[in-house]
Amino acid sequence: MNTRTYSNTPSPTCDVRTRILTAAGERFAQFGYNKTTMAEIAKDCDMSAANLYRFFKNKLDIGSNLACACLDTKLLLVKNVVQQTQQPAAERLHNVVLQILSHTHNEWANNPRINEMVTAICDARLEIVNQYELNRHNLIVELLEDGVRRDEFSIPDVQDTAEAITTAITLFSVPLFMSLHNLETFEKRAKSVVQLMLSGLKKR
Amino acid sequence: MNTRTYSNTPSPTCDVRTRILTAAGERFAQFGYNKTTMAEIAKDCDMSAANLYRFFKNKLDIGSNLACACLDTKLLLVKNVVQQTQQPAAERLHNVVLQILSHTHNEWANNPRINEMVTAICDARLEIVNQYELNRHNLIVELLEDGVRRDEFSIPDVQDTAEAITTAITLFSVPLFMSLHNLETFEKRAKSVVQLMLSGLKKR
DNA sequence: ATGCTGAACATTCAAGATAATGTTCAGCAT
C-alpha cells in the first residue's frame, strides 16, 4: 500500500542540505562569509544552530559547498564555449579567454561579497581551487585537441601548451587584479594575448 | 630607470640622504618596514628623528626611495639580458622571462622582508609600480624591435605584443604567487609559455 | 641665516578584557 518513505539518500535530508545552502548563500552574498553567523543561517531555516552540524561538518564546509558551486558555474561557462563545436577552435579559444575575463570582472564588480567568500574558502581549502584548475585545464586540452583534429592547430605537446595558456591568462582569472584596470583595458589586453597565442598555435 | 624626483639639493645633503637610505635599508631588510622606527634609523645616523624630516618627507618617502632602488635593480637585470645583442632575440626573450621568474622567486624566498616592504610601498604609491611596468614594457619593445630588425620575428604590432607578453608572464612577476609551486615547476611553466609565445613571433 | 634638537602633538599599535560566535553533547520529544 504505502510507497517507500525512505531511501539510501533520504530525500528530506537532501532537501534540508539544499535549504541550508540556499539560506547561507543568501546571507553570504549580502553580508559576507565572516559576518554571517551559524545562528542566523539556522534561524532562516527554522532550526537550531546545533542542527546545522548534522548536515554539514562546520561553517567552512557550508562555505566550501557554495564555493564549489560558484566555481562549477564558472567552469560550465567555459565548457559551453568549448563545446560550441560548430565554431573554429581559434574562435572558441578567443571566447574562452574573454568569457573568463568577463566573468572574473563581473563577479568582482557586482558580487564582491561572494567573491570574497570564494577567496576565503579557497585559502582554507586549497584542493578546491586545484580541482577547479584541473578541470579547466582539461577543458582547454579538449579544445586544443579538437583544433588539432580539425587541422586548425599544430601543437607539439598539448598538455604543456594548455598549461602555458592557463599561465598566460592568469591576469584575467584572479579577482585581485581586477582593480588594476577597467574592463575595456583588460579586454584589449586579452585580445592581444589571444592573438599572440593563436599565431603560435595555428597551422600554416 | 625610475627618475628621482625627490631632491636636487647639494652633494653634502645627498650624502646624508644616502646614509639615511643605507641605514634604513639595513633595518628594513632585517626587521621589516613596519617594525623599524624613525628613531632607530636616526640613531644609526647619529641624528635626531626630527632631522630625518629635513631630508625625506616622511617614512613612506624613505621606503619609496628604497623600493625604487629595488625595482631599478630588477629592471637592470632585464636590461642586461635584452642588451646581450650577440644572442638571438628569441633566446634573449627566453632569458628575460626566466630571469624575471628567478629574481621574483629568489627575493620571495631569501629576502621576504624587503619583498614585503616593496609590496607595502607599492600599495601606497601605485605610480612606482606603474613606472616600473612602463620601463619593463619599453625594454621588451626594444627586444622585439631588435628581433624584427634582424628578421627573426614577424610582429604586426610591437606595442600590443609587448603588452601581451607582459600580461602572459604575470604569474612569474608577482611574489604573491611564488608560494603556489616550487621553482622547478615555475621554470617548466615559464619555458612552456616562452615556447608558445616564440612560435607565434618567429618568422617563417 | 642655517642646521639641528627636544618636547609636544597626532596617529597607530598592542595587550588585555569582554563579548560574540563556532562547536559539541547530554538529554528531551516523537
Added chain:
DNA sequence: ATGCTGAACATTATCTTGAATGTTCAGCAT
C-alpha cells in the same frame, strides 16, 4: 531508535586603553 534542542565549552572577534611611534615646530647653537 531518530531528530532535534538548549546549554556548556572553546575559539575568535571586538573593544578599550595605555604605550609606542610618526610628525611637527619653536627655539637653541653655530
